[in-house]
Structures are given as C-alpha cells and as structure tokens.
Amino acid sequence: MKKIKRLLIVGGVAGGASCAARARRLSEAARIIIFERGPYVSFANCGLPYYVGNVIEKEDELLVADPELFRNRFNIDVRTQHNVRRIFPGQREVEIEALSTGRIYREPYDALVLSPGSEPLRPDIKGLGLEGLFSVETIPDTRKIIAWLRRKAVRRAVIVGGGFIGLEMAENLSKLGIKLCIVEMQRQVMPNMDPEMAAFVQNHLEEKQISLYLGSPVVEFSRDRGDKLRILLASGKSLTADMVILALGVRPRTELARTAGLTIGETGGIQVDEKMQTSDKNIWAVGDAVEIKNFLTARPNVVPLAGPANRQGRIAADVIMGLDRHTHVFRGTQATAVCGVLGLTIASTGLTEKILKDPSLKGPDFTYEKIYLHPNQHAGYYPDAKTITLKLIFSKKDGKILGAQAVGLAGVAKRIDVISMAIQKNATVFDLEEAELCYAPQYGSAKDPVNLAGMIAANVLRGHVSVGHWEDLPVADPMILDVRDADEFEKQRLRGAVNIPLNDLRSRVSELPVDREIWTYCKVGQRSYYGSRILAQSGLKVKNISGGILMHGAVKKSKPPA
Numbered sequence: 055m056k057k058i059k060r061l062l063i064v065g066g067v068a069g070g071a072s073c074a075a076r077a078r079r080l081s082e083a084a085r086i087i088i089f090e091r092g093p094y095v096s097f098a099n100c101g102l103p104y105y106v107g108n109v110i111e112k113e114d115e116l117l118v119a120d121p122e123l124f125r126n127r128f129n130i131d132v133r134t135q136h137n138v139r140r141i142f143p144g145q146r147e148v149e150i151e152a153l154s155t156g157r158i159y160r161e162p163y164d165a166l167v168l169s170p171g172s173e174p175l176r177p178d179i180k181g182l183g184l185e186g187l188f189s190v191e192t193i194p195d196t197r198k199i200i201a202w203l204r205r206k207a208v209r210r211a212v213i214v215g216g217g218f219i220g221l222e223m224a225e226n227l228s229k230l231g232i233k234l235c236i237v238e239m240q241r242q243v244m245p246n247m248d249p250e251m252a253a254f255v256q257n258h259l260e261e262k263q264i265s266l267y268l269g270s271p272v273v274e275f276s277r278d279r280g281d282k283l284r285i286l287l288a289s290g291k292s293l294t295a296d297m298v299i300l301a302l303g304v305r306p307r308t309e310l311a312r313t314a315g316l317t318i319g320e321t322g323g324i325q326v327d328e329k330m331q332t333s334d335k336n337i338w339a340v341g342d343a344v345e346i347k348n349f350l351t352a353r354p355n356v357v358p359l360a361g362p363a364n365r366q367g368r369i370a371a372d373v374i375m376g377l378d379r380h381t382h383v384f385r386g387t388q389a390t391a392v393c394g395v396l397g398l399t400i401a402s403t404g405l406t407e408k409i410l411k412d413p414s415l416k417g418p419d420f421t422y423e424k425i426y427l428h429p430n431q432h433a434g435y436y437p438d439a440k441t442i443t444l445k446l447i448f449s450k451k452d453g454k455i456l457g458a459q460a461v462g463l464a465g466v467a468k469r470i471d472v473i474s475m476a477i478q479k480n481a482t483v484f485d486l487e488e489a490e491l492c493y494a495p496q497y498g499s500a501k502d503p504v505n506l507a508g509m510i511a512a513n514v515l516r517g518h519v520s521v522g523h524w525e526d527l528p529v530a531d532p533m534i535l536d537v538r539d540a541d542e543f544e545k546q547r548l549r550g551a552v553n554i555p556l557n558d559l560r561s562r563v564s565e566l567p568v569d570r571e572i573w574t575y576c577k578v579g580q581r582s583y584y585g586s587r588i589l590a591q592s593g594l595k596v597k598n599i600s601g602g603i604l605m606h607g608a609v610k611k612s613k614p615p616a
C-alpha cells in the first residue's frame with residue numbers, strides 16, 4: 055500500500071464520501087479530510103423527491119452518514135459548511151473558507167480528490183428568480199418546497215423539465231393531490247430514451263391526468279395580480295400555478311478545476327483517465343463533475359448518476375492508495391438508468407437510436423438493427439401479469455448488443471440490469487438467447503423477456519425473419535397484411551391493410567402477390583412472425599413489422615406534427 059499522508063476530498067456526498075470511506079479501509083495511516091460546503095455529508099439526494107412526497111417521512115432518514123459517524127467509525131475529519139475556494143497545485147494546497155465564521159485557511163495535500171458534483175442548468179429565462187420557483191438538489195431545497203406546499207395550500211404546480219427528476223417530482227406531487235403540468239422543451243419526456251419509447255411514458259402521464267406541454271420551452275415566469283405564477287411558453291401558451299419545480303438538467307461543476315488549470319474536456323467535464331486522475335498527477339476527480347468515456351463508443355460524455363459516482367470514488371481511493379493499478383480502472387459508462395413514475399418503470403442502458411443516428415458514429419460496429427417486443431414480466435397464467443415494452447438495439451455486423459430501453463408496470467429494471475451487464479461483457483444477442491435466468495411463474499417465464507429479445511434479434515441476424523419498422527413504411531410502400539383475427543381488425547386497422555387471420559394464412563397464401571413485398575403485423579409482432587415464416591417458406595418476400603400495432607401508435611405519437 056502506498057504511503058499517502060494527507061488525502062483531501064472536496065465534496066462529501068456520493069463520490070466524495072465513498073472515496074473517503076474506501077481510502078480509510080485501505081490505509082489506517084492517512085489523514086483524510088472531507089470538505090463539504092453544504093450542511094450535510096453523505097445525504098441521499100436521490101431520495102429528495104420522495105421526502106417531498108412524504109414517502110420518506112423523516113428528514114434524518116435521508117442522512118446516510120453524518121460527520122460523527124465518519125469520525126467515530128472511520129477516523130475521517132468531515133468539515134461541513136467549508137467551501138474549498140482554490141487549489142494551488144504547485145504547492146499542493148487548497149484554500150478553504152469556513153462559511154460559519156468566514157475564516158480562510160489552507161490545508162496541504164499529498165492527494166486531492168474533487169467530487170463537487172454538478173450545478174443546475176439555469177437558462178436565461180425572465181423571472182427565474184421569482185418566489186415560488188424551486189429546484190430539488192439539497193435537503194434545504196426540499197425544506198423550502200415543503201414549507202411552501204403547507205403555507206400556500208398548493209393546488210396546481212408546473213414542473214419544468216421532463217427528465218427523471220421532473221418525473222419523480224411529478225409522482226410525488228401528484229400523490230399529494232396536486233394538479234400538474236410538465237413542460238419540456240424537447241418533443242418528448244425522458245430525453246435519454248428514444249421518442250417512440252418515451253411515447254409510452256407520455257401516455258401513462260396523461261392517463262394519470264398530468265398535462266404535457268412538449269416541444270415548447272418556457273420563455274418567461276411572472277406573477278399575476280391574484281398571486282399566481284404565470285408560465286409563458288414559446289408556443290404562446292400560458293399556464294398558471296401555485297408553484298414551479300425547475301428540473302432543467304445539470305452540468306459539471308468545474309470552476310475549482312478550471313481555476314486550478316486542470317484540463318476540461320470537450321463535453322464540459324473535468325478530464326480524467328481511467329484511473330480517475332486529472333491532468334495533474336496529484337489530483338483525482340470523480341462523479342458528476344467529470345467527463346468519462348462511453349463504454350460502447352469510447353467517446354467522452356458526462357453522466358450524472360449516483361452509481362458511476364460511487365464506483366469512481368472507490369476506484370480513485372484504490373489508485374491513490376496504490377492498490378493494483380492494472381485492475382482498478384473505470385470501464386466507462388453506459389448510462390444505465392431507471393426511473394419510476396406513478397406505477398410505470400422506465401429504464402435504459404447503452405446507446406439509443408438518437409445517439410446512433412449521429413452521422414459521425416459510422417462504421418460496421420455501429421450499423422444497427424432494432425427489435426421491439428411486449429412480453430409479460432412473468433408467466434401469463436400467473437395472476438397480475440403485466441406487459442413490458444422492450445426495445446433492443448444491436449450491431450448488424452456481429453449481434454453485439456448496443457442498447458436497450460424498456461417501460462412497463464413490473465419487471466422492467468431486472469431486464470435492463472441483465473442486458474446492462476451483458477453489454478459490459480461485450481455480449482451479443484446470441485448470448486441473450488442463451489442467458490440462463492432464474493424462473494418460477496411469479497417471477498418470470500421459462501423464456502424470459504431477455505431470452506425472447508435475444509431470440510428475436512438472433513432470428514433477424516440468422517435470416518429466419520426480416521424485420522420492418524413503421525417509420526420505414528411510407529418509403530417501402532409494401533402490401534400490408536394484418537394477421538390478427540377479424541374482430542380485432544374491425545376494431546382498429548391500418549389504412550390499406552388486408553386482413554388474413556393467421557389461422558387462415560396457409561390456405562390463402564395464393565391470394566398474396568409474389569412480385570410485391572408483404573409487410574405483416576399483428577398486435578405485438580408474435581403472430582405476424584409466425585405468419586411471415588409461413589409466407590417466406592412459400593417463396594414470398596415478407597417482412598415482419600417489429601413490435602406490431604402497439605408500436606404503430608407510439609411511433610405516430612413520437613413524430614412531430616406535420
């Protein structure tokens with residue numbers, strides 16, 4: 055173990071606290087000091103929305119550890135309300151201001167770890183400083199929100215930003231009986247997902263009586279004479295509310311690193327190598343503040359999530375304390391994330407189509423195909439089976455898994471976690487086909503949704519079936535064949551579609567054209583797959599529309615209006 059005498063850490067929450075605790079486990083000799091400018095260390099920022107919603111009832115339940123615990127259990131000196139103002143890399147010192155007394159002093163270091171987190175994006179919107187507008191970043195923020203909720207008897211709120219913090223706040227405020235609107239400048243909520251997958255989230259929010267204003271940023275906040283907040287959108291639409299939650303996204307907090315002359319990467323985060331070392335050999339950086347490589351593209355990106363921050367903090371401690379430098383490296387991130395909103399789970403890992411459509415990501419490795427499926431989260435015959443809508447994106451070259459997204463009422467996170475791990479091991483769809491996952495009727499199916507995704511994708515790559523996608527229909531102009539039963543066809547059909555129910559297909563193959571491509575669909579893509587196998591073996595040119603008519607609505611909804 056390396057003899058580090060003084061380890062200083064800036065920021066005492068996810069990355070900073072995990073770095074400090076790990077460092078102590080590796081070295082009893084080091085002097086470890088955490089500087090945290092806020093009033094708390096190691097608090098659960100991910101739990102804040104649930105504290106507002108009273109799911110977490112007591113504020114102190116958010117405190118994972120306090121300075122006393124750090125001192126008594128880990129012999130770590132935690133200084134809250136201490137702001138690190140400057141780094142002097144040449145002298146290996148930091149300058150600190152004790153916020154309660156105003157005292158300014160310096161501390162020397164052998165190793166310095168920066169984990170200052172991110173800062174909220176604050177676009178130049180008129181009226182942003184008005185009373186009644188709140189962010190959700192710290193415990194004091196939530197106190198202000200709760201006090202306002204009580205004082206103003208809030209009935210209507212507007213959430214600006216439809217990312218995961220916006221949605222988690224929507225869940226919690228909605229449970230308090232507050233009428234909600236979500237305003238999002240992009241044309242979809244959950245910008246980390248592809249739009250047709252986000253469409254399922256949007257449907258769910260609307261079902262839960264949450265109004266959505268998509269594709270129209272807020273241009274002004276004001277207060278009307280009746281003391282209500284007025285929120286003016288670029289579209290000209292004006293909303294009123296008793297409070298506004300700002301969940302506009304974050305960017306890396308880099309001021310300290312910048313003024314110390316550390317290299318800032320192209321995406322705005324502190325540049326680090328795979329050992330979390332910055333451009334200064336005595337300074338490491340972790341968490342939301344850093345730019346790290348994407349595991350699949352090897353391109354730099356910033357990923358403000360708690361998992362990477364915690365793991366990076368641990369890796370920095372390992373490296374600083376001299377633990378095997380070859381094995382202790384950060385692999386990169388796939389931005390694996392999950393979010394729940396009013397019963398719906400939304401999860402994703404790896405690359406989205408939005409990313410893959412970037413023309414600079416060319417080449418066989420990123421030439422992709424995708425499939426959609428809608429399996430049950432557990433055996434259909436067991437009570438309470440719920441549908442998962444799953445999208446799998448994979449390389450056409452070798453079947454390597456590039457990304458997955460899923461939404462559903464149950465079993466979503468488990469499937470995305472399995473696929474996430476598969477991506478980390480560079481697995482292919484053929485590996486998903488063969489993945490051995492636990493099964494009993496109340497937990498899954500003998501062919502788990504993950505297996506099914508692998509099987510469907512493998513069928514595509516092996517040429518057993520050719521897939522089509524709704525968005526390609528206008529260009530392809532095929533004959534459209536609906537293989538659902540006649541009553542389903544009567545209820546909802548696609549214009550121009552011909553109906554031959556699957557059970558009749560073998561006897562009616564002769565009715566179909568041999569010189570025109572036929573695209574088959576059903577509700578979810580399973581019956582039409584069976585149908586396309588019948589037609590293909592009869593020598594017809596056939597494509598199965600992936601995800602069935604369930605995806606048609608989603609694709610239509612995700613398209614900007616003409």
Ligand code: FAD
Nearest residue numbers: 065067068069090091100138170171341342358359360363
């Ligand atoms: P932080 O945990 O933010 O800690 C940085 C700390 O550094 C801050 O406390 C700050 O006060 C302090 N600091 C900054 N500058 C200085 C300075 N100069 N001197 C002293 N101290 C300083 N992620 C998930 O993966 N899942 C979730 O469900 C999830 N939910 C979230 C919900 C909310 C409401 C929020 C706000 C975040 C959520 N996140 C979630 C994101 C996650 O919390 C962050 O990715 C993670 O905390 C980042 O860790 P960090 O150590 O980089 O920064």
